[in-house]
Amino acid sequence: MSTTAVGQERLAEVVKDALDVLHEVLERHRVTEDEWYAVLRFLTEAGRADEFVLLSDVTRTSVLIDAMSHGADEAATASDVEGPLYREDPPWREAPVKIYEEYEGSDEGEVLFVRGTVTSTDGTPLPDAVVDIWQTGPSGGYDVWDERQPEYNFRGRFKVAEDGAYEFQTMVPKPYTVPTEGPVGRYLDAVGQHPWRPAHIHFKVTAEGHQPLVTQVFFPGDPYLDDDTIGAVKPALVRPLERHDDAAEIEARGLGAPFSTCDFDIRLRPQNAGA
Ligand code: BEZ
Ligand code: FE
Numbered sequence: 001m002s003t004t005a006v007g008q009e010r011l012a013e014v015v016k017d018a019l020d021v022l023h024e025v026l027e028r029h030r031v032t033e034d035e036w037y038a039v040l041r042f043l044t045e046a047g048r049a050d051e052f053v054l055l056s057d058v059t060r061t062s063v064l065i066d067a068m069s070h071g072a073d074e075a076a077t078a079s080d081v082e083g084p085l086y087r088e089d090p091p092w093r094e095a096p097v098k099i100y101e102e103y104e105g106s107d108e109g110e111v112l113f114v115r116g117t118v119t120s121t122d123g124t125p126l127p128d129a130v131v132d133i134w135q136t137g138p139s140g141g142y143d144v145w146d147e148r149q150p151e152y153n154f155r156g157r158f159k160v161a162e163d164g165a166y167e168f169q170t171m172v173p174k175p176y177t178v179p180t181e182g183p184v185g186r187y188l189d190a191v192g193q194h195p196w197r198p199a200h201i202h203f204k205v206t207a208e209g210h211q212p213l214v215t216q217v218f219f220p221g222d223p224y225l226d227d228d229t230i231g232a233v234k235p236a237l238v239r240p241l242e243r244h245d246d247a248a249e250i251e252a253r254g255l256g257a258p259f260s261t262c263d264f265d266i267r268l269r270p271q272n273a274g275a
Contacts, residue, residue, distance in 0.1 A: 042183055042186075042187065045182075045183040046182075046183045046184060046187075049182040049183055049184075051084075051179075051182050051183055051184045053083070053084040054084050054178060054179065054182075054184045055184050055187070057081060057083055057084070057178070057230040057232075058178060058184060058187070058188060058193065058195075058229055058230055060230060060231040062081040062082075062083075062230065062232075063081055063230060063231045063232055066079055066080060066081050066232075073121075073269065073273075075121040075267060075269075076121050076213075076267050076268065076269045076273075077213055077215060077236075077265075077266045077267050077268070078215060078234050078236045078237055079213055079214055079215050080214065080215045080216040080232050080234065080237060081214075081216070081230060081232045082202070082204075082214045083202065083230070085134060085142050085144070085202075086134055086202070086204070087134065087144070087152065087155060090132060090133075090134065090152055090155040090156050090157050091152050091155070091156050091157070092156070092157055092158065093156040093157065093158045093168070094158070095158070095161075096167070096169065097156065097158045097166075097167065097168040097169065098168065098169040098170075099133055099153075099154055099155060099156040099168055099169070099170050100137060100153050100154045100169075100170060100171060101149075101150050101153060103137070103140075103146075103148045103149050103150070103153065104148050105137075105138070105139035105140055105146075105148055106137055106138060106139065106171060108138050108139045109137065109138020109139065109171040109172055109174075110138070110171060110172045110257070110258065110259060110260055111169065111170075111171055111172075111253075111255055111257070111259040111260070112169070112170050112171055112172045112241070112259065112260045112261070112262060113167055113168070113169055113170075113253075113259065113260075113261045113262070114167070114168055114170060114201065114217070114261075114262045114264060115165070115166060115167035115168075115261065115262075115263060115264070116165070116166060116263055116264040116265040116266060117160075117163070117164045117165050117166070117265050117266070118131065118160050118164045118166060118205060118207065118265075118266045118267075118268065119164055119265070119266070119267050119268070120207075120210060120267065120268060120269075120270060121267050121268070121269055121270065121273070123267075125162075125163050125164030125165075126160070126164050126207040126208075126210065126268065127160065127161070127162045127163070127164055128159070128207055128208050129159070129160045129164065129166075129205060129206065129207035129266075129268070130157060130158070130159055130160075130205070130206050130207070131157070131158055131159075131160060131166055131168075131203060131204075131205050131266075132156075132157040132203070132204040132205070132206075133154075133155065133156055133157075133168065133170070133201060133202065133203060134154065134155045134201075134202045135154045135155075135170065135173045135200070135201040135202060136154065136173045136174065136176050136199075137149065137153065137154050137171055137173065138171045138172060138173065138174055139174070141176045142154070142176075143155065145179075154170065154171075154173075156168070170201070172199070172219075172241065172260055173199040173200065173201060174199050175196055175197060175198050175199050175222060175223065175224050176196070176197060176199075177194075177195035177196050177197070177229075178195050178197060178229060178230070180195050188229070193229060194227070194229060195229055196224045196227070196228075196229055197224060197228055197229055197230065197232075198218050198219075198222040198223070198224035198225045198228050198233060199218070199219055199222055200216045200217060200218050200219075201216065201217045202214075202215075202216050203215050203216065203217065203264075203266070205266050205268060207268055209270060209271050210268035210269060210270055210271055211268060211269045211270070211271060211273070212268075213266065213268055215237060216232060216237060217237055217238075217239050217262070217264050218233050218237055218238045218239070219238065219239065219240070219241050219262070220238055220240055220241075225238065239262050239263065239264050240262070241260040241261070241262050242260060242261045242262070242263075243258060243259075243260050244258060244259050244260065244261065245258035
């Protein structure tokens with residue numbers, strides 16, 4: 001760990017407390033030498049498999065850190081965990097923004113338009129805001145897991161309009177399991193924790209003079225809404241889906257089947273506001 005990111009004094013203080021708690025737990029449970037070496041082997045494997053972020057997520061440590069880092073501020077959109085599936089440098093998408101290409105399996109799903117306005121907490125539109133989206137499709141999960149999908153499918157970055165408004169075309173995502181084939185999957189099995197996440201869309205939003213926001217949007221009625229394996233669902237981030245089955249509306253959108261819309265306005269905190 002670099003002492004530039006964490007001051008040496010603070011590091012010494014936090015590490016001492018962490019070790020005191022760890023030692024107390026090991027002693028209380030009379031953890032054996034074999035058990036402790038199994039823990040060390042597991043951590044070694046998790047590191048080699050690049051699964052420390054995933055481990056932080058499924059142990060709900062990421063949710064705790066997010067809550068402490070960003071607080072609860074009614075005026076701003078609630079933040080949420082980033083997770084390990086973000087990919088740097090997603091493609092730029094021009095208006096009208098569509099973040100996916102159809103693939104074998106996508107006809108199982110429904111088209112979704114997500115729309116809203118990006119403003120500052122006082123309601124001022126932020127015309128230079130950039131929205132970055134990543135999500136699973138209706139089948140096969142993330143692009144990185146699904147050979148049928150083109151690279152960067154269901155990912156993309158775009159600029160909002162002059163009045164801060166945005167809209168993008170995607171498909172309604174489905175619940176999925178976090179990766180289970182590695183050491184963290186074995187951990188989940190061992191502690192009896194299921195690996196499912198409710199369907200969601202990830203957002204990263206940036207704008208000049210404002211604190212960046214990382215968040216997720218969820219949908220009512222999802223079977224895992226109250227039982228997300230990473231515990232990241234916040235009521236304020238559950239947004240209704242409105243179904244449109246009127247023939248004229250479907251035609252106006254250039255579609256051949258009913259679609260849904262989801263409204264999600266985003267309010268960013270000014271840079272100098274407290275967390
Ligand atoms: C995700 O939502 O992409 C995610 C979050 C935590 C662990 C795995 C995946
Ligand atoms: Fe996700």
